[in-house]
C-alpha cells in the first residue's frame with residue numbers, strides 16, 4: 183500500500199513537490215496539504231488528478247504517514263510537534279529550526295517517529311556522514327547569494343546591514359551553524375543540514391557572503407577528516423517563487439521520499 187504524504191506549505195518547495203507526487207510516484211500518495219490561505223491552495227490544486235485534503239498544520243499528522251514541512255520556520259514547531267507525537271516520518275525543509283529543538287529527537291524515540299533531514303539545497307551529505315563515522319577535524323560552509331536572496335534576515339536587520347546597496351562581494355556573517363541558522367532562518371538551512379550530518383552546529387563554521395557577482399545560490403563545503411578531505415560546491419538556480427530557495431530543493435526532497443520506498447536506493 184502507498185505511503186500517504188502530507189505537505190505543510192505550498193510555496194517554492196511544497197507546490198513543486200505536490201505536483202510531482204500528483205503526477206505519480208510509486209509507493210507514495212499525496213494525501214493532504216496545509217496552507218495559510220485555503221482559497222489560494224484550492225486554486226493551486228485545481229488541475230490535480232487526485233485532490234489532497236486541505237488540513238491545518240498539525241492536522242497533517244492525522245492523515246499522513248510522511249509529513250513534509252515546507253513552510254516558514256516560524257510555524258515549524260506546529261508541524262513538527264504533531265508529526266513527531268503521532269509517530270510519523272517527519273521530513274523538515276526548515277531544518278535550521280530543528281537546531282534549537284533537539285528535544286524533538288528524544289520525543290521521536292519515544293513515539294517511534296523518524297526525522298529525516300533531506301540534503302535539500304546542499305550536496306555531499308552522504309560523504310560528510312561517512313567521514314563523521316571517523317574523526318573529523320573541521321567542517322566549513324561558505325554560502326554566496328545574490329543580495330536579494332538574503333533580504334529580510336533577522337541578523338542583517340539587527341546589525342542594520344542593508345544588502346540591497348552592496349556593490350561588491352561582502353562577508354555579512356561569520357560564525358557557527360547554530361548562530362547562522364538563528365540569524366538567517368530562511369537562508370541557510372543548508373548549514374543546519376551540514377551540521378546535523380557532520381560534527382554538530384557548534385563546531386560547523388559558516389561564512390555568508392552577499393555577492394552581486396553571483397546569480398546562483400552557491401554553497402561550498404570543506405571537510406578535513408581522518409579518512410578524506412572534501413571540497414564540494416553546488417550552484418543553485420534560485421526559484422521564481424522564492425529567490426532564497428534553490429530549484430533543486432523540491433527535487434532533493436522528492437529523491438529523499440523515493441528513497442523511503444524504492445527497492446534500489448543509491449547513496450547512504
Ligand SMILES: NC(=O)C1=CN([C@@H]2O[C@H](COP(=O)(O)OP(=O)(O)OC[C@H]3O[C@@H](n4cnc5c(N)ncnc54)[C@H](OP(=O)(O)O)[C@@H]3O)[C@@H](O)[C@H]2O)C=CC1
Pocket residue numbers: 190191192193194195196216217218219222239251252253254255257274275276277301302303304367368369371372375423424426427428431
Ligand atoms: N533545507 C533546505 O535545503 C532548504 C530549506 N528551505 C526552507 O524551506 C522552507 C520553505 O521554503 P519555500 O518553499 O521556498 O518557502 P515559500 O515562502 O516559497 O513557501 C512557504 C509556503 O508556506 C505557506 N505558509 C505560510 N504560513 C503558513 C501557515 N501558517 N500554514 C501553512 N502554510 C503556510 C506560504 O503561504 P503564503 O505564500 O500564502 O504565505 C507558502 O506557500 C523555508 O523555511 C525555507 O527557508 C528553503 C530552501 C532550501
Ligand SMILES: O=C([O-])CC(=O)C(=O)O
Pocket residue numbers: 303368369370371372373399400418426427428429431
Ligand atoms: O539553505 C537554504 O535555506 C536555501 C539555500 O541556500 C538554497 O536554496 O540554495
